[in-house]
Amino acid sequence: MGTRILAVEDDERIRAAVKLALEDEGWTVVEAATGEDALAAFQQEPADVVLIDIMLPGIDGFEVCRSIRRTSDVPIVMVTARADTHDVVAGLEAGADDYLTKPFAPKELSARIRALLRRARTSEVSSPHLRFGDLEIVPEEGVVRRNGRDVHLTKTEFRVLVELAQSPGRVFSREVLLERIWEHGYFGDGRLVDVHVRRLRTKIEADPANPRHVVTVRGLGYKLQV
């Protein structure tokens, strides 16, 4: 069975056109016009990627995103109105992995989706067992344990942690992380990195305000403290 994409969008014609374009990529597209429909559809049969427009009648895109995140680490792409609004940060904090602003070219969307799908699979690549203090990372199993207990990370959070952990002590600029994880390159939005690091810290740090593992190197980027 091929890749299933759940597209949540209230505008009927946009939904139809996006469906056509994504189907050209060889993916199966499941449509939902409202947040309620989307959650029902996802419960019935989980998708491989979820595309959510923030502006929805009824429960909004943020809420749909949070609801899905409670049970699943499926890659989520948010569609926001503007890049320089708080919507982007709010969407990322609600659990989105990436975002696009309207109007976007479907080619751009399929590139993002492909990157997310690759990311979802990279966790299967084997690499050694890593341990940093109370933190234990098993890349081949896609598992992170803190004090022996499993920590639930999304695919993107996991990739950020593994990327940093594979070269402990090395400083990664936001640009490098954007390139390697999101495949956005130099012009990616640094907030993607910042919000994901923030979310990662709340899960793996004893005190997220005073991180011991993933630390900020001011003006340069992030590194994993050895």
Add this chain to the structure above:
Amino acid sequence: MRLPVLTVRLGLRARITLAFAIGALLLSALLSATTWALTRENLLNQREDAASTIVYQNARIVRSRVTDDPESNQQVLSSLSTPFGSRPVLYRDEGYTSVTPAFGQDALPGALRAMVLDGQPARMRYEYRGEMQMAVGVPLPAVESAYFEIISLDDLESTLEALGVSLVGASLLTSLAGAALGWWASRRALRPLAGVSTAALSLAAGRLDTRLEANADPDLAPISESFNQMAQSLQDRIERDARFASDVSHELRSPLMTLAASIEVLENQRDDLTERARAALDLMTLDIQRFRQLVEDLLEISRFDAGVVRLELEEVHLAELVMQAVSHSSEADVPVELEAELAGVVVRADKRRIVRVIANLLDNAAKYGGGATGVGLRRVEGGVQIAVEDRGPGVPVEDRDLIFERFSRGVSAGRRGSSDGVGLGLALVAEHVNLHGGRIWVEERADGDEGARFVVQLPVEEPA
């Protein structure tokens, strides 16, 4: 020849001050003059009454002691008590006897003498030898004589003169006080106007939420109320206009989204299309791209107008940013010239906006300037300059400010004409640069060849 007429337009405050001063002067002059006249009359009457009483006493003494001997009469006159320094004169037997020869018959006015000699007591004020005098005459029919006294009023005159001087002084002081009061009152009265003027300037400078403080003064409250109403309707109107542009572009995004997705589906079927259909598809693809850019620019600029734009500042390695921006732009192979000292310069900037600035300048060069010939980056005092040069016709001096206005392509459409692009790119560049506290301008190319040179100067905080 006509003489130039010097007209001085006095300000409101000067006029109020002058009116207060003149009013005070007139009032105090009137009061002073009245005071002076009343005082004078009073003093003279008192003196006259007092003097007359003494004259009558003296007249009784003279009546009882007068003789036919002028010598003894003179002694009688000398013995009289004259508290006001008056000079007694006796008329008897057709002749006048006096103590001081200078104040005899001649010192008495004829009219008075005639009345008294007619048997009528009389008094008269007059001037003699330049001094105020008063004469009182009492007929003494029992002894066939008349008694006169000449009283000098000169001391009263000097008293009145001193009073006059003080009154004039007081009037002048009152006028000055009036002027000062006028100055102060006009300042007090005009002070709310200064507030209005400051607020109007602030509105003009774009701070649309400027309002006057509510005024409790019943005379001033209507002014501040109507001013605030005006400001509110101005703000509403400007915000409505700004919102309209924003709403329109928001509304346009949905159909655009459908168009962009559908055209891509068509592109995927390109090989199945006829040649004519492919040509039509290409036109649509290009114009949907243009449409999309326009909507994005409109949205961006309407956010500037709504005043909701915030910079996402981060520390940016400027040289790298410029090189990346150029290599990802429509003019990726344009040479970038870097000054060596710029290699490590880090600025606090909104990366996305600076990239847009460079991309738009390169787009502009491609559309109107025959393509960019180079991008230069150099350090200047207090900042860095990013310059983009092209090989186009350049920008005429008179259009160099207009070119940064919205939709300004019309300015010199003849020379910069192109079917592509709408004139929002440079206006947006200017907005982004201004938001960073920088400046943008266009000038001649540095090497003197034909072409334009767009320079963006961004401030850099000097390391302390």
